[in-house]
Amino acid sequence: MQQAxxxxxxxxxxxxxxxxxxxxxxxRHVTSATKSxxxxxxxxxxxxxxxxxxxxxxxxxxxQYHIDILxxxxxxxxxxxxxxxxxxxxxxILSDLGPAIAGSIGLAPGGNINPEKDYPSMFEPVHGSAxxxxxxxxxxxxxxxxxxxxxxxxxxxxxxGRAVVGAIERLVEEGKxxxxxxxxxxxTTEVGKAIEALI
Numbered sequence: 617m618q619q620a621x622x623x624x625x626x627x628x629x630x631x632x633x634x635x636x637x638x639x640x641x642x643x644r645h646v647t648s649a650t651k652s653x654x655x656x657x658x659x660x661x662x663x664x665x666x667x668x669x670x671x672x673x674x675x676x677x678x679x680q681y682h683i684d685i686l687x688x689x690x691x692x693x694x695x696x697x698x699x700x701x702x703x704x705x706x707x708x709i710l711s712d713l714g715p716a717i718a719g720s721i722g723l724a725p726g727g728n729i730n731p732e733k734d735y736p737s738m739f740e741p742v743h744g745s746a747x748x749x750x751x752x753x754x755x756x757x758x759x760x761x762x763x764x765x766x767x768x769x770x771x772x773x774x775x776x777g778r779a780v781v782g783a784i785e786r787l788v789e790e791g792k793x794x795x796x797x798x799x800x801x802x803x804t805t806e807v808g809k810a811i812e813a814l815i
Contacts, residue, residue, distance in 0.1 A: 620703070622658040627665040633731045634701035635673045641698055646670070648680040649702030649710065662703065687713055711742045715759075720797040722756025725763035729770060739767040753803040756795040758784055761811055783814035 631648075638646045648666045652659035663680065670678050679696070681689060683706045689696060690713050700710060715724035724742035741759030749755050762784055769777035787793060793810040794800025802810070 620658055620705075622661055622703075624665060627662055628669055629731070631666055631669040631701055633729070634699050635669060635676055636731075638676050638699045639673070643677075643698040644675055645677045645679070645698045646673075647686070647697055647700045648678065649683050649686050649700060649706040650680055651683050651706070653682055658703075666701070683709065686710070690714060691717060715742060720756055722759050722795065722797050723762070724759050725766050726759075727763065727766050727770065737767075737770055739763045739770075753805065754796055755804045756797050757804050757808045758788075758811075761808065779815055780811075783811045786814050787811055 634646050638644050648663070650659050650663055650666075652663050666678075666680065670676070683702070686700075686706075687709065690710065694714075694717055700707075702710060711724060711726065712721060715721045718724075721743045722741075726740055726742040728738040728740075730737045741763050743759060746755050761780060765777040765780035765784075767777075768774075768780065787807070787810055788798070791800070793802045793807055795802055795804065795807055
């Protein structure tokens, strides 16, 4: 038997983080990932807390989908989404699906964030360390570099974070120095040096 613990403090904390993030973005939209039609105890409670927190943010539009149809909408209608909040399990699923739709899981930064900054946060690419291709020079370094930009922003250096993300965007737009997962032939080191030069 395995249990998942959903507390009011935990649910509200991650949801308030999502709504606060949405308030900084032009669309001001938060989607909740749920499965209250099948996971009949924790997910209805999740839905209840989402509605309660949403009431404190009248400027933010909301949507709620069961995780199965949400994955389909991610593929068919990615433009519908901005900030998505979900449990650890659903977040893990969507954090792999999202970058795969964008072209490569090697693009997605990640952070295990302590919003109050009482404890250290931990930043890593969504794909992890990719030990299956370690040392071959073919890994896409963008996710790791973008993760560094997330960390810079979290530590209070938004201009530095934006500079890194801007360099990544220019590199991908130009399309000249890309790793194989994005249709290029460049090595991990070559992409890293190209981003460094753009910064």
